[in-house]
Amino acid sequence: MHGVSWTDIGSALGVTRQAVQQRFQAPHKRYSPETMSEDLRRAMVHVKAAAVQHRNNYIGTEHLLWGLTAEDNSATRLLQESGVSAEAVHRSVGGRLNMGASQAAERIAWTPYSRKAIALAEARVEQAGSQLIDCGDLLVGLAEVGRGAASLVLAEHGFGERRS
Numbered sequence: 001m002h003g004v005s006w007t008d009i010g011s012a013l014g015v016t017r018q019a020v021q022q023r024f025q026a027p028h029k030r031y032s033p034e035t036m037s038e039d040l041r042r043a044m045v046h047v048k049a050a051a052v053q054h055r056n057n058y059i060g061t062e063h064l065l066w067g068l069t070a071e072d073n074s075a076t077r078l079l080q081e082s083g084v085s086a087e088a089v090h091r092s093v094g095g096r097l098n099m100g101a102s103q104a105a106e107r108i109a110w111t112p113y114s115r116k117a118i119a120l121a122e123a124r125v126e127q128a129g130s131q132l133i134d135c136g137d138l139l140v141g142l143a144e145v146g147r148g149a150a151s152l153v154l155a156e157h158g159f160g161e162r163r164s
Helices: 006-013 017-024 038-053 061-068 074-081 086-094 112-128 135-145 149-156 159-163
Strands: none
Touching (some): 038 061, 061 086, 061 135, 061 149, 074 086, 086 149, 112 135, 135 149, 149 159
């Protein structure tokens, strides 16, 4: 249905635009641990811990970058190879983690930029002919998104510029 707005579809069906969007938009892809390297699975533990510790009900790009730089992995090595201190990035992004108002839920939603970053990482892996998403792939995905706290921190440290 090209050229037809959500409002037009809602009017034709006798429901609101929002009801049509909720009913007919594709659900977000879920990434299971089996699609991730062992290093990325360990980093995801840090990601969720950062969200819970800061009482956030979402996983933003800042949480992803925090988790990726929490311990040695392909992301921290990629930063080092690019002349960027992983520790400095970790401290910078840590300063952007804000305390939320309520306790985080058991299932924490990913922000659109976070979903975009992992989708870019997955595309990078597929293009390389690999099977598993690794920390370095997600780091590059965060830089490629070009928006969100992680992208800002990486740009401040010159990571995106050096990759071009």
